[in-house]
Amino acid sequence: MQVKEYEQFNETSYQTKLDNGLTVTMLPKAGFHKTYAVFTTNYGSIDNTFVPAGGSELHRYPDGIAHFLEHKMFEKADHDAFQTFGKYGASANAFTSFTRTSYLFSATRNLRENLETLLDFVQDPYFTAKTVEKEKGIIGQEIEMYNDDPSWRLYFGMIGNLYPNHPLQYDIAGTTDSIAKITADDLYAAYRTFYHPENMTLFIVGKLNPDEVLDWINTNQAKKHFDAFQPIERKLPATAIDGHDIIPYRMIDMPVNRAKTVVGVKGLAPIEAGLPALKYRAGVNILLELLFGDTSQNYLKLYDQGVIDDTFGYDFELQNDFNFLTFSGETDQPAQFDAAIIAGLENWSSAVDGQEDLLAMVKKEMIGRVVFMANSLESIANRYDQRLFGHTTLFDEPATIASLTLADIQAIARQLLTSQAISEYQIQPATKG
Amino acid sequence: MQVQLAKGVQLTTVTSHQFKTNQIIVNFRAPIQRDEITKRALITNLLETSSADYPDQRALAHALAAMYGAAFGAGVSRKGPTHSLQLAITVPNERYLETDQPLTASAIQFLQNIIYRPLVHDGQFDQATFDRQVINLKASIDSVADDKQYYAAQKLNEALFADQPAQQIPSYGVTEDLADLNATDLYAYYQRILARDQIDIIVVGDVDVADVTTRWRSVGFTDRPTDQLAPFYQHKNLGHYVEVQEHQALSQAKLNLGYDLPVFYRDEHYYAALVFNELFGGSPLSKLFMNVREKASLAYYASSSLDTFRGVMKVQAGIDGKNHDQVLQIIDDQLTAIKNGDFTDDLVDQVKLGLINDFESSLDSQRTFAIQALIDDLTHREVSDEVWLQQIQAVTREQIQAVAQLVTLNNGFFLNGGVA
Known part of the structure; x- marks a missing residue:
């Protein structure tokens, strides 16, 4: 096991790769009652x-x-894996993102049983035509729910x-039409390809105790057979490096108030x-803070002018194959909002050049935020992404x-x-008829 | 540890080495009054964005960033017949940073500046800040309705508490009240809050208790007129079902149900009610989840929740509008099943384990200690962790059935989708 000490934070991470290829990382937290485990495959909606x-x-x-x-x-x-977790008092869940599928549980008791449940249910596929059909109704409702969510749209x-x-442009859950075509054979094909x-x-x-937990995992994995791993071939369409395929503007109507x-x-x-x-x-996060964070000149000016309000927010999405920024908010004047943001982006140098003092303060703030996340098992776990960030954890961030x-x-x-990389999208209140 | 700084002003300090941050919360609590809710919400917004020492958001944000990104926020909430206005700040513990800055002391000073040195001129809140925050509060109340789950829950609340306006409206206020407010009267009202509201100060973390106490004592709090608020509001049982329907252009319909359930926080039926709710619709093992979602595939979510400070239970489901009658029937059947004892002992054991897991997990959140201290101060029904666990374990099938017998469906709000 590779042991990494983060002295400043009084934390230690333990990492190893099992014989079957699985990478296991553990981070014990003294004084905590709960253990949180996430089992992730590098397979998401874009694949x-x-x-x-x-x-x-x-x-x-x-x-x-x-x-x-x-x-x-x-x-x-x-049976249903939820029932097994229930039997051992764990709270279980799963989520799919653009690039990953994660299965997780959190539990204060029965760690070994819950860990084995997690490994066993994810490593034992069972799909039939009947169960696949039944799920279409549930996921159909999930898709409908997101369809009504203006922020999602x-x-x-x-x-x-x-x-x-x-x-990337397709809803992670697909559409009612696309999921109607999914068969049990498709699920097995995807499973065999990506769940090695x-x-x-x-x-x-x-x-947790790292030695003990690793022992449990090794014992569990040794009972299972896996074929030799074949490198995965996935195909993603090339996107134009000069950005010429970007749609600069679109707008839709929805029944919203603002x-x-x-x-x-x-x-x-x-x-x-x-x-x-x-x-x-x-x-990028420092840059965003300098440009539009609440410590920036832009933010105060636009807030006082009423162009942005407390609904304003921005986000940077970074994955292996793509990355993009979004700046969003509710407003009565979307055109004015967009123009102000675009002007701020195009004139970035006026908010950045010579701002050594502000940079020092923003860095302080970001390092402090790492200390905040150290309190949350979920934050520590969800921050981990081996395919994107290699063997780093939250506690490598402050030095960076x-x-x-x-x-x-x-x-x-x-x-x-x-x-040429900038675009706008608006939702306008539908006229009540 | 708890110290009374004045009549109705409590300082609770919880020392813990588990967390790498220190958290300070100041909570102002008063009996809920229909006409004061919006005022209190607006004051929260003013305090959160300005003060004499930090006149605008940028100055305020700089002060927080300088404390290594201290998280500061203000909010309002309702608990039974009480309304709370709360300010909270969390700072990293200095020992995990390369700094000599006394961050916890700075954070306490910051909160005191915010509370006692608001941005005021000539006996009124700064006019420009006031005007801006009125606009923003109106906009944020208006856009709550764009979240259809929230909207449906609010409409149900209106129906469920039709006899009591203070219980009907949201804790963050209503837009029609904003027009009547002005910066002078609002400042006078704020002075009343400072003088009369119950104050709870809660400090959680690896802190020096004596130092924290000295810093809060120095404020010089005065006695409050009363030091005990009524903790519970008793919902009025209608005895029969009334449904309100509305149509909007939505893909998914929402069905929200309100029940009378006269069980209150830590009274004789309380622990059995927690297990009952978990069994009925409070978990993925529950009857609602299993039958509405898993068996009938009629919903993505279908769940229940308790409000043991008002004596009600609510059910919420996102469904296809045409299945309204079927879903209503299945939900009712699940309640009947529990009344009749139609559930296994294994399931009871499992939902108890789930409740215990939630309880023990909550001890890993710094916020839990403040939430519990506030409830304890309101209800004076404190129990140890061990007693809580024993009480859950001791709940019997008969007690769960008895709780189900107390449940009466009263109100429904059905937000139908399709073409408006």
Whole structure:
């Protein structure tokens, strides 16, 4: 086991790769009652075109298949994994993102039984035509629920603008039409391709003894057979590096009281995985704080003018194959909101150049936030992403933040904030008829 | 540890090495009055964005960033017949940072500045800040209705408490009250809060209790006129079902149900009611989840929750509008099943374990200690963790059935989808 001490934070991480390829990371937290474990496969909603395990040709699968598979993993021939977790007092859940599917539980008791339940249910697929059909009703309602959520529609509207030829634009759950096509065979094909231990990670944080837990995991895994791992071939469409495929503006009507708008910026350059990605994310977050954070001049000016209010927010989404910024809010004047944000982005240098003092303060703030996240098992676990950030944890972030200079921030801004990468999407209140 | 700083002013300090941050909460509590709710919400917004020392958000944000990104927020909430206005700040513990800054002392000073040195000129809140926050509060109340789950829950609340306006409206106020407010009267009302509201100060973390106590004592709190508020509001049982329907252009319909359930926090039926709720609709093992969602595939969510400070239970489900009658029937059947004892002992054991897991997990959140201290101060029904666990374990099938017998469906709000 690789042991990494974070002396400043009085934390230690333990990491190892099992014989079957599974990467296990543990972070014990003294004084905590609960243990939180996340079992993740590097397989998400964008991976809808791939060569199925044992096959030789690319196949296009229905949108929403990764999420559908996530739902169906819980159901077995004679029981439901939720019931088993229930028997051991754990709270279990799962989620699918663009690039990952994660299964998790949290429990204050019966750690070994719950851990074995997690490993066993994810490593034992059971799909039949009947159970697949039944799930379509439930997921159909989930899709309908998100359809009525203006924030969700706004976010996916923007992604559709930035990635018009990319599966990123499709709702993670798919559509009622796409999931109607999913079969048990499709689920098995996806499962066999992406759920090999080599493509998975297990992260456990909280009340735990690393040696003991690793022992349990080894014993459990030794009982199971896995075929040799075949490298996964997935296909994602190329997106234009000059941004010419970006849709600059779209608008829809919804039954809302106030208009909502989002300005997006597509990251046109690929980001190197590992520590560089961790540093890039920190750098972009500092840049955003300097430009539109509540410590910035822009923020106060726009707030006092009533262009933005407390609903204003921004986000940076960074994954292996894509990255983009969003700035969103509710407003009575969406055009004015968008224009103000775009002006702030295009004139970034006036908010960044010479701001050494502000940079020092923002870095302090970001390092403090790491201390905040250290209190939360969920934050520590969800921050971990082996495929994107390598073997780093939350506690590697402060050193990364501290190392960033104003020149680094300027370099990021010059490269990221280009006019051709900017887009707008608005939701206008439907006229009541 | 608890110290009374004046009549109706409590300081509770919880020392713990578990967390890497220190948290300070100041809670102002008063009997809920229909006409004061919106005022209190607006004051929260004013305090959160300005003060004499930090006149605008940027100055305020700089002060927080300088304390290593201290998290500061203000909010309002309702508990039974009481309304709370709360300010909270959390700072990293200095020992995990390369700094000599006394962050906890700075955070206490910051909160005291916010509370006792608001941005005021000539006996009124700063006019420009007041005007801006009136606009923002109106906008944020209006857009709550865009969250249809929240909207449906609020409409149910209106129906469920039709006899009591202070219970009907949201704890964050209503827009029609905003027009009547002005910066002078609101400041006078704030002075009343400072002089008359019950105050709870809660400090959680690895802190020096003596130092914290000295810093709060120095404020010089004065006695409050009363030091005990009524903790419970008794919902009036209608005895029969009344449903309100509304139509909007939505993909998914919402069915929200309100029940009378006269069980109150830590009274004789309380622990059995917690187990009953978990069994009925409070968990993924529950009857509602299993039957409405898993068996009939009629919903993505279908769950129940208790309000043991008002004596009600609520059910919420997101469904296809055409299945309204079927869903209503299945929900009713689940209640009948529990009344009749149609559930296994295994399931009871499992939902108890789930409740215990939630309880023990909550001890890993710094906020839990403040929430519990506030409830204890309101109800004076404190129990140890051990007693809580014993009480849950001791709940019997008969007690669960007895709670189910106390449940009466009163109100429904059905937000139907389709073309408006």
